[in-house]
Amino acid sequence: SSELTQDPAVSVALGQTVRITCQGDSLRSYYASWYQQKPGQAPVLVIYGKNNRPSGIPDRFSGSSSGNTASLTITGAQAEDEADYYCNSRDSSGNHLGVVFGGGTKLTVL
Amino acid sequence: QVQLQESGPGLVKPSQTLSLTCTVSGGSISSGGYYWSWIRQHPGKGLEWIGYIYYSGSTYYNPSLKSRVTISVDTSKNQFSLKLSSVTAADTAVYYCASQKQQLVHEYFQHWGQGTLVTVSS
Numbered sequence: 001s002s003e004l005t006q007d008p009a010v011s012v013a014l015g016q017t018v019r020i021t022c023q024g025d026s027l028r029s030y031y032a033s034w035y036q037q038k039p040g041q042a043p044v045l046v047i048y049g050k051n052n053r054p055s056g057i058p059d060r061f062s063g064s065s066s067g068n069t070a071s072l073t074i075t076g077a078q079a080e081d082e083a084d085y086y087c088n089s090r091d092s093s094g095n096h097l098g099v100v101f102g103g104g105t106k107l108t109v110l
Numbered sequence: 111q112v113q114l115q116e117s118g119p120g121l122v123k124p125s126q127t128l129s130l131t132c133t134v135s136g137g138s139i140s141s142g143g144y145y146w147s148w149i150r151q152h153p154g155k156g157l158e159w160i161g162y163i164y165y166s167g168s169t170y171y172n173p174s175l176k177s178r179v180t181i182s183v184d185t186s187k188n189q190f191s192l193k194l195s196s197v198t199a200a201d202t203a204v205y206y207c208a209s210q211k212q213q214l215v216h217e218y219f220q221h222w223g224q225g226t227l228v229t230v231s232s
Binding site: 042045 | 158170174210212216223224
């Protein structure tokens with residue numbers, strides 16, 4: 001199956017901009033989706049498709065993609081953005097029916 | 111707003127079958143708008159997709175778990191279920207159910223249950 005690679009940890013100063021990346025061959029064919037997970041809670045979808053935010057997600061979250069890399073950008077990071085972030089996409093191997101997740105990035109807001 | 115709730119035993123003995131049910135509210139499984147998935151998270155680790163089912167009964171499983179997984183749907187109860195056979199301690203995880211959109215180039219999990227911890231231990 002395909003793999004998605006994320007940096008294990010990223011930090012950002014309060015109010016600054018941070019980019020979290022996700023790399024994988026499947027991203028050449030499919031958009032990545034992004035999830036925020038805080039300790040003890042279920043993941044929450046924050047970005048899907050080209051750059052779509054579900055209702056209730058602040059507009060400081062945005063997504064982009066180039067080649068085999070998808071990015072989640074938080075512009076003006078807030079203390080409440082400290083969380084684990086996961087990307088996922090369709091698995092481009094085999095019959096393209098499966099799903100793959102990245103290993104996750106722990107975001108620290110300093 | 112679609113809501114999902116997992117239920118089932120929190121403790122399963124090794125070699126037995128793990129069984130969980132996800133009850134969907136605020137929307138009908140039969141509406142056809144979503145696939146219905148199971149995802150797990152080992153303690154302190156990342157997310158692992160287990161498999162999904164469509165309301166028609168069509169399924170697709172993670173190849174790494176396929177030999178042990180069965181996902182079924184009961185549209186009359188608006189529920190779908192997971193069975194994982196021959197469990198070991200490596201199957202100890204938080205299990206989530208989720209609604210999944212699978213479109214041409216999009217793939218995302220829109221609604222999630224709160225998750226349920228299943229521990230495999232004698």
